[in-house]
Amino acid sequence: VETRISLARRAAVLAPALSASEEAHTIAFDSGHAFPGILPDMTAAAERALTDYRTETLQYGARPGVPEMREWVAGYLNADGARTSAQEVLMTNGAKHAIELVCRLLLDEGDAIIVTAPTYYTAIPLFRSYGATFIEVGQDSEGIDLDAIEERITWLKQEGRRLPKFIYNVPDFHNPTGVTMPRGRREALVGLAARHGMFVVEDSPYRKIRFEGQDEPSLKALDQDGCVLAVGTFSKLLAPGLRVGWVVAPPDLLQRMALLKSDGGSSPLLQRIVLEFCKTGGLEAHTLVARTTYRTHRDHMVRAVRRDLPDATMTVPHGGYYLWLTLPRHIDGDELAKRAKENGVSIFPGSKFYAGQNDDYPRNKVPPKNNIRLNFSHATPEEIDEGVRRLSFAYATVARQTGDAREKAWVAPSA
Amino acid sequence: VETRISLARRAAVLAPALSASEEAHTIAFDSGHAFPGILPDMTAAAERALTDYRTETLQYGARPGVPEMREWVAGYLNADGARTSAQEVLMTNGAKHAIELVCRLLLDEGDAIIVTAPTYYTAIPLFRSYGATFIEVGQDSEGIDLDAIEERITWLKQEGRRLPKFIYNVPDFHNPTGVTMPRGRREALVGLAARHGMFVVEDSPYRKIRFEGQDEPSLKALDQDGCVLAVGTFSKLLAPGLRVGWVVAPPDLLQRMALLKSDGGSSPLLQRIVLEFCKTGGLEAHTLVARTTYRTHRDHMVRAVRRDLPDATMTVPHGGYYLWLTLPRHIDGDELAKRAKENGVSIFPGSKFYAGQNDDYPRNKVPPKNNIRLNFSHATPEEIDEGVRRLSFAYATVARQTGDAREKAWVAPSA
Numbered sequence: 001v002e003t004r005i006s007l008a009r010r011a012a013v014l015a016p017a018l019s020a021s022e023e024a025h026t027i028a029f030d031s032g033h034a035f036p037g038i039l040p041d042m043t044a045a046a047e048r049a050l051t052d053y054r055t056e057t058l059q060y061g062a063r064p065g066v067p068e069m070r071e072w073v074a075g076y077l078n079a080d081g082a083r084t085s086a087q088e089v090l091m092t093n094g095a096k097h098a099i100e101l102v103c104r105l106l107l108d109e110g111d112a113i114i115v116t117a118p119t120y121y122t123a124i125p126l127f128r129s130y131g132a133t134f135i136e137v138g139q140d141s142e143g144i145d146l147d148a149i150e151e152r153i154t155w156l157k158q159e160g161r162r163l164p165k166f167i168y169n170v171p172d173f174h175n176p177t178g179v180t181m182p183r184g185r186r187e188a189l190v191g192l193a194a195r196h197g198m199f200v201v202e203d204s205p206y207r208k209i210r211f212e213g214q215d216e217p218s219l220k221a222l223d224q225d226g227c228v229l230a231v232g233t234f235s236k237l238l239a240p241g242l243r244v245g246w247v248v249a250p251p252d253l254l255q256r257m258a259l260l261k262s263d264g265g266s267s268p269l270l271q272r273i274v275l276e277f278c279k280t281g282g283l284e285a286h287t288l289v290a291r292t293t294y295r296t297h298r299d300h301m302v303r304a305v306r307r308d309l310p311d312a313t314m315t316v317p318h319g320g321y322y323l324w325l326t327l328p329r330h331i332d333g334d335e336l337a338k339r340a341k342e343n344g345v346s347i348f349p350g351s352k353f354y355a356g357q358n359d360d361y362p363r364n365k366v367p368p369k370n371n372i373r374l375n376f377s378h379a380t381p382e383e384i385d386e387g388v389r390r391l392s393f394a395y396a397t398v399a400r401q402t403g404d405a406r407e408k409a410w411v412a413p414s415a
Numbered sequence: 416v417e418t419r420i421s422l423a424r425r426a427a428v429l430a431p432a433l434s435a436s437e438e439a440h441t442i443a444f445d446s447g448h449a450f451p452g453i454l455p456d457m458t459a460a461a462e463r464a465l466t467d468y469r470t471e472t473l474q475y476g477a478r479p480g481v482p483e484m485r486e487w488v489a490g491y492l493n494a495d496g497a498r499t500s501a502q503e504v505l506m507t508n509g510a511k512h513a514i515e516l517v518c519r520l521l522l523d524e525g526d527a528i529i530v531t532a533p534t535y536y537t538a539i540p541l542f543r544s545y546g547a548t549f550i551e552v553g554q555d556s557e558g559i560d561l562d563a564i565e566e567r568i569t570w571l572k573q574e575g576r577r578l579p580k581f582i583y584n585v586p587d588f589h590n591p592t593g594v595t596m597p598r599g600r601r602e603a604l605v606g607l608a609a610r611h612g613m614f615v616v617e618d619s620p621y622r623k624i625r626f627e628g629q630d631e632p633s634l635k636a637l638d639q640d641g642c643v644l645a646v647g648t649f650s651k652l653l654a655p656g657l658r659v660g661w662v663v664a665p666p667d668l669l670q671r672m673a674l675l676k677s678d679g680g681s682s683p684l685l686q687r688i689v690l691e692f693c694k695t696g697g698l699e700a701h702t703l704v705a706r707t708t709y710r711t712h713r714d715h716m717v718r719a720v721r722r723d724l725p726d727a728t729m730t731v732p733h734g735g736y737y738l739w740l741t742l743p744r745h746i747d748g749d750e751l752a753k754r755a756k757e758n759g760v761s762i763f764p765g766s767k768f769y770a771g772q773n774d775d776y777p778r779n780k781v782p783p784k785n786n787i788r789l790n791f792s793h794a795t796p797e798e799i800d801e802g803v804r805r806l807s808f809a810y811a812t813v814a815r816q817t818g819d820a821r822e823k824a825w826v827a828p829s830a
Contacts, residue, residue, distance in 0.1 A: 262511045
């Protein structure tokens with residue numbers, strides 16, 4: 001049969017597999033997986049869901065989600081400074097499904113959106129598959145560059161073009177850079193969006209995985225104008241396999257997104273299992289376990305990088321799952337990732353996190369090549385040591401190949 | 416904030432809620448829900464999934480699905496005459512998610528698709544939200560009218576227009592009409608699609624809910640050219656709340672659809688629960704229970720309709736969940752549904768099942784108004800009796816209002 005694929009879909013540069021490397025002996029620093037050692041025991045919650053709540057959990061659920069689950073999420077967010085209600089919470093099949101529903105609601109082919117450079121790599125092909133044009137703006141140590149957004153908006157207006165539909169951002173422990181925006185920058189971002197009639201899509205899966213320091217207010221908590229669409233998930237708090245997430249949106253937009261859900265109501269069984277686990281204090285307890293575990297993992301990886309990759313610079317993140325390393329300018333992250341794989345450790349090159357500017361703005365920049373992202377959540381501390389050691393060998397090879405003078409100063413780490 | 420909704424999405428006439436009516440005292444004939452009395456006990460399967468398979472079920476799953484689940488589905492389909500393999504099975508969040516992925520893969524704004532008139536109502540807004548133009552063709556007692564398809568294709572070619580991307584059809588116990596296509600018509604349909612380079616989307620959720628007669632071969636089993644995309648689900652066999660379905664497609668198309676999944680791998684927990692239930696014989700046993708139960712429900716409803724709605728004609732379906740009633744030509748199904756609701760029984764008017772022709776074909780027909788669909792799966796036999804009785808009162812009112820001569824001959828059923 002003649003295969004006539006959708007043009008938009010054919011044009012999309014599609015996402016690679018998500019999985020941590022399953023190859024034997026390869027240490028996976030390239031995933032967003034949980035540490036297997038702390039996956040929670042959810043059997044009691046599942047038992048209750050499938051007995052006490054059988055009629056609820058095995059029939060079609062309401063499209064917006066299980067009512068008690070929506071209430072619970074609203075309460076959870078309000079305890080974190082938001083002022084929302086169950087009517088504004090739409091349950092989804094994980095955060096990516098929430099982002100997809102936002103795209104389905106807002107994007108027409110060719111619409112512009114604003115993302116950071118770099119940005120969350122899985123969102124890139126999703127946005128692209130809905131026809132988005134990317135406006136990439138940089139970040140500093142306080143997050144997304146608002147001057148760059150204003151500059152671009154001024155240019156778009158001069159050119160008589162439509163403004164972007166939304167700004168997509170990860171304000172807490174940004175993926176991949178680890179940057180957390182302070183309050184002032186957050187207020188300015190929300191204000192800018194409201195002023196220009198754009199939405200902000202706040203994607204904050206790592207917010208509760210904070211190792212030190214105080215929480216900054218969520219963008220949603222600062223939102224006076226209903227311009228923040230807040231995406232959340234249990235994936236990074238409990239377990240990625242649950243596929244239970246949400247988006248908080250004004251009721252009129254939520255109704256439209258609910259109608260665009262093709263899932264016949266995200267599984268009420270999964271929602272009820274999560275809910276029963278949360279109601280009995282499971283989430284609170286598990287969040288503490290995750291924080292403690294991942295802080296240890298982070299500390300381990302930071303030490304290992306300082307020891308074995310002294311050329312790399314990094315800002316130690318106060319939470320989240322990732323280290324973002326900046327290597328000397330002549331080091332190609334793609335080449336390093338290839339070499340690392342050969343040496344038995346999988347990493348993501350920084351290039352993966354750039355959406356690519358596909359408009360004709362005259363001051364578009366070429367993204368740097370000398371970054372890599374390392375995940376520290378999934379591997380054991382021992383694997384982290386060994387993985388960074390393997391990475392250092394790959395680094396030595398790449399540095400040698402590039403023939404830079406610095407290579408001569410390279411000292412291989414002690415084996 | 417200025418709300419600029421996607422044009423395509425704004426244009427969509429969106430789907431109503433799926434739920435069986437939750438209003439107290441209303442008998443729900445308007446759902447696709449399972450009978451609550453036979454919802455299976457899946458606690459043992461969930462226990463195994465969350466203990467023995469914890470690392471699999473609580474981490475991200477592979478995008479195409481849990482490998483053993485894909486194997487199982489392939490085996491299940493092959494036992495039913497297909498010749499497929501795990502590599503051709505993509506697991507989804509229910510059948511609607513599978514249909515959505517087909518749309519994402521194949522449809523560009525304005526592309527034509529062929530549907531029956533009437534067709535599955537939930538699919539209509541889904542197709543429309545992806546910009547589909549509908550070509551509606553009729554059915555007879557053997558299913559979709561192939562002459563009408565050929566006639567339309569000839570016209571499209573004369574006009575120099577692009578052919579439809581796919582034919583969407585429910586070949587077994589068609590929703591809503593209950594028609595099952597015999598082998599000959601199936602062969603001709605698949606042959607026609609292959610000849611014109613179109614796909615057939617075979618949506619067959621009710622196939623195993625057969626009360627009498629022999630299975631006809633699935634379209635997939637007759638497919639020589641890889642033109643059939645077969646959508647399946649556990650919703651009608653086990654429980655709708657599971658949200659586990661699949662689509663069978665050639666590997667190259669499957670890979671593309673897998674990449675278009677935004678769900679980070681449909682929940683491996685749900686897949687494993689279903690799989691453990693199936694592996695221990697649960698599906699086979701439950702299918703028998705469902706068949707027996709729904710046959711009883713059907714028989715009950717057929718008797719009640721013959722007794723209390725003697726003006727209605729119907730073809731008794733050999734399986735599935737629904738009765739499709741044809742009322743005298745002057746009876747307006749929308750009006751009847753409204754009246755029925757007031758009388759405490761919710762039904763779907765036939766008008767809900769017409770996509771609406773939105774092209775400029777000169778011989779487009781106006782859909783009839785005198786049909787209604789009754790669901791018999793969800794209510795108890797007692798509720799079926801009472802619901803049909805209530806419906807008959809609503810019918811008497813509507814018939815009286817229309818002032819037709821036939822109304823004089825109407826005899827109210829015994830109370």
